[in-house]
Every structure is written in C-alpha cells, then in structure tokens.
Amino acid sequence: MTTQSPFMTNPVVATIMNHRSIRKFTNDTLAPSQIETIVRAAQMASSSSFMQAYSIIGLTDPALKYELREITKTPYMGENGHLFIFCADLQRLTVMGTEQEKLDMKMMMESTAFYQIAVIDAALAAQNAVLAAESLGLGAVIMGAINKDINRLDRMLGLPQYVIPLFGIAVGVPDQQPDVKPRLPLEAVYFENRYASETEQRERVQAYDRDMNRYYLARGANNRDTGWSRKHIDLLKMKLPLTGITDYIRSKGFNVT
Structure with a gap:
C-alpha cells in the first residue's frame, strides 16, 4: 500500500x-x-x-x-x-x-x-x-x-x-x-552519526550549484549566471566592514567578541 x-x-x-x-x-x-x-x-x-x-x-x-x-x-x-x-x-x-x-x-x-x-x-x-x-x-x-x-x-x-x-x-x-528556490540536497544538510567528509560535501554542493544555476538563469527577474557556492564565496571575499556591529552590541552592554 x-x-x-x-x-x-x-x-x-x-x-x-x-x-x-x-x-x-x-x-x-x-x-x-x-x-x-x-x-x-x-x-x-x-x-x-x-x-x-x-x-x-x-x-x-x-x-x-x-x-x-x-x-x-x-x-x-x-x-x-x-x-x-x-x-x-x-x-x-x-x-x-x-x-x-x-x-x-x-x-x-x-x-x-x-x-x-x-x-x-x-x-x-x-x-x-x-x-x-x-x-x-x-x-x-x-x-x-x-x-x-x-x-x-x-x-x-x-x-x-x-x-x-x-x-x-x-x-x-x-x-x-x-x-520556490531549490534547497540544498537533504544529504548535504542531514547526516547520521558523523559529519560528512569534504569529498562528499563537495560532490553534493557541485550538484546543487548546477540546480541553482538553472534556477537563476530561468527565473523571471534578477537573472544571473552563477551557482550557490560561487555567489557566497564572492560575498565572503568582499571583506565588508562588520566591526561597527560588534562595537554597537558592546555599547548595549554585551561582552561579545
């Protein structure tokens, strides 16, 4: 059944x-x-x-x-x-x-x-x-x-x-x-008993990159020719000024680092 x-x-x-x-x-x-x-x-x-x-x-x-x-x-x-x-x-x-x-x-x-x-x-x-x-x-x-x-x-x-x-x-x-945006494959997010190896993760992210590239190229607005990993690697390489947030949080009384 x-x-x-x-x-x-x-x-x-x-x-x-x-x-x-x-x-x-x-x-x-x-x-x-x-x-x-x-x-x-x-x-x-x-x-x-x-x-x-x-x-x-x-x-x-x-x-x-x-x-x-x-x-x-x-x-x-x-x-x-x-x-x-x-x-x-x-x-x-x-x-x-x-x-x-x-x-x-x-x-x-x-x-x-x-x-x-x-x-x-x-x-x-x-x-x-x-x-x-x-x-x-x-x-x-x-x-x-x-x-x-x-x-x-x-x-x-x-x-x-x-x-x-x-x-x-x-x-x-x-x-x-x-x-609806495609999400990471379940196997890239959910593991049993141990974290996945880097090789396993790379294979899963590569497959997901292909899915996201198709999604970005096909959607009706804000088209782009990229995948999920490249988009975020480029973002994290930008070295945005984040120290202001930490200074602000400390000014409100929190001892964050």
Missing part, C-alpha cells in the same frame, strides 16, 4: 514547503486581528529556559518606515501590509530586580552565551510568525538589511540597554508569485 506524501496531506507541512520570500505587496494593510494572530503565533515558539528573550516592534509610523527604507534602499521596507522588527531583549529580565540584583546579574546578562540565547529565541519566534502569516494567505520576507545603520535604527526605536534589533519581517498581501 502506497503512503501518500505528507507534503500533500498535511497543511502545515504544505505551507512550509511552499515558502518563498515576497518582496512586492499590494497596498492592503494588515487587520489588527491578523497582526495579533502573527504575534501570538510567534510567542508560542520554543524559548531557552522560557526566558522569551525577544521583543517585536511593529512600525506603523509612515515617517519611520520611510526612514528605514532610506537606510536599507529597499522599497518593500516601506511598502507592505505591516513591518515587524524583531529584537534580542534581555532588558525585560531586569525590570523586577533590585539594584543589587541587577549588579549580581550583570556578568551573566552581558555574556556572549546569553546574547546567543536571545538571538535564538528571536529567530524561533520569527519563523513561527512567518509560518502563521503564510497560513493566513499572506506573504513575508525576513530582512537583515535593517542593520545597515544600526546606531541610527537604535535611536529611531528608542531601544534601551540589552535590546538589539536583529532583523525585520515585512508582511502583506503578495503582489508577486516567485518560484
């Missing part, structure tokens, strides 16, 4: 498998009930020690959205149904402590380990938010470009110590339907 694929029978899995980033939206704004559903779904994500070490800021002020669009040079930052900014947030953990308790907490609070916890918590919540949005028939795109001028963004949002903006999620009614 043939078992039907869970991709076809399970609506949650089907929504996940149909994911694509949407960068063009209609002029429809999200209803308050849609925003609440997305945020509540985000809150149901797993959280380390149940710290829930993130916050979500919804940008509704057109002036703020325009300023962020200018920072990022991305139109969909201002033209969407709703814009969510996800932040790592350990400040909330301090508000009920006494001054002495805040001093006692300081070493742990400012450690790289706890910053990592907050980043992971925010990322898990964000994936829930995107899945919830897509299940409502909406589209979404996660954007790291909000941090192109992170100090300016910090001032715009009035962020206190121990709160770091990580990425934005633009959500709205899709005004485009891009193809």
